[in-house]
Amino acid sequence: MRRELHDLMAGVCIQCGAELNAPPALCHSCGAIQPFRAELSLFDVVGLPESYDLDLQELRSQVLQLQKILHPDRFAQAEATTRRFSLEWSTRLNEALAVLRDPLKRADYLLQRQGIDALGEQVKVADPSLLMTQMMYRERLEDLLAAKDQNGLDNLRGEVEDASSKAVNKLHILLKKLPCEQVVEAGSVLRELQFLDKLLGEIDRGEESLQNL
Amino acid sequence: MALTLSESAVQQVRKSIAKRGKGLGIRIGVKTSGCSGLSYVMEFVDAPNPEDMVFPHDDVSLFVDPKSLIYLDGTELDFTREGLNEGFRFNNPNVKDSCGCGESFTT
Amino acid sequence: MALMQIAEPGMTADPHQRRLAIGIDLGTTHSLVASVLSALPTVMRNHDGQYLLPSVVRYCEDDKVVVGYPAQAAAGQDPHNTIASVKRFMGRGHKDVPLLAGHLPYDLVPAEGMIRLRTRAGEKSPVEVSAEILKVLKELAVETLGSEPEGAVITVPAYFDEAQRQATKDAARLAGLNVLRLLAEPTAAAVAYGLDKKSEGLFAIYDLGGGTFDISILRLQAGVFEVLATAGDTALGGDDMDHAIAEWLMTECGTQLDDPLWRRQVLQQARQGKEALTDQEQVQIALDSAQGVSQVISLSRVQLETLIQPVLQRTLPACRRALRDAGLKVADVDGVVLVGGATRVPALRSLVAEFFQQPVLTDIDPDQVVALGAAIQADALVGNQREDLLLMDVLPLSLGLETMGGLVEKIIPRNTPIPAAKAQEFTTFKDGQTAMSIHVLQGERDLVQDCRSLARFSLRGIPPMVAGAARIRVTFQVDADGLLTVSAEETSTGVRSEVLVKPSFGLNDEEIARMLLDSFAHGADDVAHRRLSEARVEGERVREALQSALSVDAALLQADEKAQLDVASQHLERCLAGSDADAISKAAEAVEAAAEPLVQRRMDSALRRAIAGRSIDDLGE
Numbered sequence: 001m002r003r004e005l006h007d008l009m010a011g012v013c014i015q016c017g018a019e020l021n022a023p024p025a026l027c028h029s030c031g032a033i034q035p036f037r038a039e040l041s042l043f044d045v046v047g048l049p050e051s052y053d054l055d056l057q058e059l060r061s062q063v064l065q066l067q068k069i070l071h072p073d074r075f076a077q078a079e080a081t082t083r084r085f086s087l088e089w090s091t092r093l094n095e096a097l098a099v100l101r102d103p104l105k106r107a108d109y110l111l112q113r114q115g116i117d118a119l120g121e122q123v124k125v126a127d128p129s130l131l132m133t134q135m136m137y138r139e140r141l142e143d144l145l146a147a148k149d150q151n152g153l154d155n156l157r158g159e160v161e162d163a164s165s166k167a168v169n170k171l172h173i174l175l176k177k178l179p180c181e182q183v184v185e186a187g188s189v190l191r192e193l194q195f196l197d198k199l200l201g202e203i204d205r206g207e208e209s210l211q212n213l
Numbered sequence: 214m215a216l217t218l219s220e221s222a223v224q225q226v227r228k229s230i231a232k233r234g235k236g237l238g239i240r241i242g243v244k245t246s247g248c249s250g251l252s253y254v255m256e257f258v259d260a261p262n263p264e265d266m267v268f269p270h271d272d273v274s275l276f277v278d279p280k281s282l283i284y285l286d287g288t289e290l291d292f293t294r295e296g297l298n299e300g301f302r303f304n305n306p307n308v309k310d311s312c313g314c315g316e317s318f319t320t
Numbered sequence: 321m322a323l324m325q326i327a328e329p330g331m332t333a334d335p336h337q338r339r340l341a342i343g344i345d346l347g348t349t350h351s352l353v354a355s356v357l358s359a360l361p362t363v364m365r366n367h368d369g370q371y372l373l374p375s376v377v378r379y380c381e382d383d384k385v386v387v388g389y390p391a392q393a394a395a396g397q398d399p400h401n402t403i404a405s406v407k408r409f410m411g412r413g414h415k416d417v418p419l420l421a422g423h424l425p426y427d428l429v430p431a432e433g434m435i436r437l438r439t440r441a442g443e444k445s446p447v448e449v450s451a452e453i454l455k456v457l458k459e460l461a462v463e464t465l466g467s468e469p470e471g472a473v474i475t476v477p478a479y480f481d482e483a484q485r486q487a488t489k490d491a492a493r494l495a496g497l498n499v500l501r502l503l504a505e506p507t508a509a510a511v512a513y514g515l516d517k518k519s520e521g522l523f524a525i526y527d528l529g530g531g532t533f534d535i536s537i538l539r540l541q542a543g544v545f546e547v548l549a550t551a552g553d554t555a556l557g558g559d560d561m562d563h564a565i566a567e568w569l570m571t572e573c574g575t576q577l578d579d580p581l582w583r584r585q586v587l588q589q590a591r592q593g594k595e596a597l598t599d600q601e602q603v604q605i606a607l608d609s610a611q612g613v614s615q616v617i618s619l620s621r622v623q624l625e626t627l628i629q630p631v632l633q634r635t636l637p638a639c640r641r642a643l644r645d646a647g648l649k650v651a652d653v654d655g656v657v658l659v660g661g662a663t664r665v666p667a668l669r670s671l672v673a674e675f676f677q678q679p680v681l682t683d684i685d686p687d688q689v690v691a692l693g694a695a696i697q698a699d700a701l702v703g704n705q706r707e708d709l710l711l712m713d714v715l716p717l718s719l720g721l722e723t724m725g726g727l728v729e730k731i732i733p734r735n736t737p738i739p740a741a742k743a744q745e746f747t748t749f750k751d752g753q754t755a756m757s758i759h760v761l762q763g764e765r766d767l768v769q770d771c772r773s774l775a776r777f778s779l780r781g782i783p784p785m786v787a788g789a790a791r792i793r794v795t796f797q798v799d800a801d802g803l804l805t806v807s808a809e810e811t812s813t814g815v816r817s818e819v820l821v822k823p824s825f826g827l828n829d830e831e832i833a834r835m836l837l838d839s840f841a842h843g844a845d846d847v848a849h850r851r852l853s854e855a856r857v858e859g860e861r862v863r864e865a866l867q868s869a870l871s872v873d874a875a876l877l878q879a880d881e882k883a884q885l886d887v888a889s890q891h892l893e894r895c896l897a898g899s900d901a902d903a904i905s906k907a908a909e910a911v912e913a914a915a916e917p918l919v920q921r922r923m924d925s926a927l928r929r930a931i932a933g934r935s936i937d938d939l940g941e
Contacts (some may be wrong), residue, residue: 295864297367
């Protein structure tokens with residue numbers, strides 16, 4: 001019953017009944033804050049079209065603009081229901097920014113919207129060539145750390161950063177048209193990118209431990 | 214027609230505007246509300262109204278709308294300390310009666 | 321009449337509707353309160369002109385509770401009943417005691433949950449002790465503002481975990497404060513510097529207090545402040561510098577006495593020496609050894625810098641870590657703010673400036689900066705500000721759940737912007753399992769035993785199914801204050817069981833109720849105390865009003881009227897010096913009655929002056 005009522009109300013303002021435009025958090029007619037609806041995508045939340053090609057500046061400023069209106073601090077004195085709506089929207093905005101600004105998470109999110117879990121447990125073992133690359137890189141990192149070779153680490157970081165921007169470029173091509181048609185290929189690039197991200201983190205931590213010795 | 218600011222009030226207004234980073238001066242006025250009929254208004258002025266009357270005190274300006282002036286003429290605005298409590302006080306000769314706390318009054 | 325403050329354009333409040341708000345820096349060594357008055361963020365000073373309230377609470381023999389300098393002075397002779405640095409105990413359990421820096425002269429009650437201290441006034445939790453500090457600050461605020469504040473923003477270290485934040489909120493509730501927000505101390509500092517007025521930038525806030533070190537990286541864009549990363553060391557502070565200097569002094573002196581009193585004296589001398597070297601190049605420190613032999617040791621700034629260098633260096637790894645977590649390089653930082661009394665040390669300033677490759681911001685007193693920022697945020701939250709200032713915080717420590725084998729699975733990683741929510745699915749591992757135990761933890765380590773246990777609860781009423789068939793979706797919701805709610809739902813059947821989680825170390829409602837009852841027991845004292853302070857405020861007001869009237873218009877009085885008024889006002893003076901509320905009120909009334917002819921004539925003459933020589937045309941000017 002509750003669910004049906006909810007569906008019935010979707011798309012119109014809970015206060016004045018006016019039709020809601022994007023982004024749907026606030027009624028453009030009466031200004032009332034709306035309940036968050038589970039079917040809204042992260043792109044809906046920030047009011048941007050669904051696409052891998054995203055202007056990160058625009059994304060950021062859009063999220064901040066909306067946070068300024070919807071953040072719980074804006075409703076510090078409001079009644080409980082309004083405060084709950086605000087908390088929900090503000091939470092989703094933070095989530096949207098975190099997922100959409102990251103090239104890896106954004107690609108993963110778009111594939112998940114198609115029902116594809118490219119980074120899930122089951123598919124991890126399937127990439128023998130990626131496994132080889134991983135082992136090579138890891139060995140190099142260990143050797144450089146053992147030798148405390150800062151120049152070597154800088155070079156390695158440069159290579160990894162290059163490889164990761166190449167992977168992102170590939171994703172831009174593969175995800176140009178949505179829904180993505182080459183999902184297998186996209187999935188394997190995604191896993192490569194995930195590994196490169198992790199490796200960068202390991203290089204950082206390694207460098208830090210050298211500096212703190 | 215006269216409205217005055219005490220020296221301590223001028224200093225405090227100057228400090229406040231400097232800290233706030235903008236403002237041409239302050240507006241004082243009255244509005245109808247409160248338990249005794251009228252209450253004071255005291256605000257920063259960023260954009261004066263055309264009908265405002267301006268009372269300059271050194272580099273600080275006092276803005277008053279003509280309607281309020283009827284109730285405020287002769288008022289001295291003072292910045293004062295009562296115990297630990299610091300703030301502005303309207304010494305308004307027109308006040309006949311005020312509510313217990315003095316935040317609203319009649320003339 | 322009530323004194324007024326200047327409001328933003330169009331925002332003058334109606335009478336009795338003034339939106340007063342305060343910011344409180346509840347510190348380990350000192351606490352203070354501030355408010356924005358006529359656009360000026362101002363720290364509140366007590367009758368002695370002091371604004372720093374030592375965070376020391378003493379439970380006295382006559383049932384009185386004393387807070388601040390008098391309590392601090394009694395610490396030596398009454399250590400069990402005089403609680404200092406209680407902030408270190410907030411939200412901490414017995415397990416944490418060995419971690420708490422410094423020796424503990426307190427009598428700890430062995431029990432589950434939050435640490436309790438045995439005093440002559442009974443067992444006290446850190447929450448109750450902190451509430452005593454907050455009560456004093458609240459009273460100071462009421463007296464300074466002329467009425468009750470509508471709400472308060474209280475600052476906490478960016479590093480405070482869930483339990484510590486909840487304990488802080490509980491303490492405020494117990495002190496009768498409406499908490500608008502808990503605000504991270506570094507964010508408050510950035511706000512105080514008006515960094516929010518800039519269009520955008522990246523800022524580092526370096527906060528070295530007496531016993532803790534925090535570094536935070538904030539980003540400002542489009543009027544929104546985000547904490548990008550925080551790092552720090554909860555057992556590193558200005559005290560460590562003092563210890564390093566004291567060790568050196570004792571070595572120079574040639575004695576390593578184990579006498580605690582003597583050690584404390586040396587430590588005191590070390591601190592004074594360090595402070596003096598802020599402005600001087602060289603100090604002479606006179607040490608009395610236990611045998612009564614006095615030695616003078618000379619300490620130069622260069623020597624001091626060598627001694628404290630290890631302490632200063634220990635702050636740098638956290639600076640690097642915070643930058644790295646934020647994905648930034650030193651060159652990206654647009655401004656560096658120093659917070660905490662220990663940052664007055666010149667060597668520290670130059671080290672930080674060197675690390676961040678730029679001069680550091682030091683214009684605002686590093687002891688006041690946090691409270692001032694909190695006051696500005698409080699003012700914005702009660703709706704006194706037109707400009708949009710929005711502060712977005714991050715989760716200080718990762719949140720996770722216990723999984724098989726005593727491991728922690730992180731659900732929300734630290735430095736995630738809040739509010740934040742995350743859901744994770746779990747399943748049953750036995751056939752027909754109808755309940756599941758959920759253990760919520762906070763921390764960065766992988767083992768349950770190395771993290772802080774926040775809450776344990778059971779989800780019951782799961783429909784019996786084969787192992788692995790149930791889908792238990794656990795959702796973490798962290799609100800804008802960093803406080804956590806956990807709910808669980810069995811999704812395949814839609815059985816939903818929402819559980820509000822309060823950290824184990826927080827107080828349950830019964831405990832709060834007990835404490836409130838305790839405070840009612842002392843309620844009579846509080847009421848009397850309150851009446852006295854109100855009477856004093858009123859008496860002072862009458863006295864000052866009379867003085868200012870007489871200074872101008874004494875001539876309006878006849879000799880006998882003047883004599884009567886003098887008698888009444890001298891009586892009031894005497895009463896004000898005493899502490900009898902009724903006597904003060906009566907004396908003030910007597911003065912007002914005696915002053916009646918004066919008031920009447922002043923009013924008449926003012927009106928005559930106002931009307932004289934004025935025509936209605938004047939209004940048109």
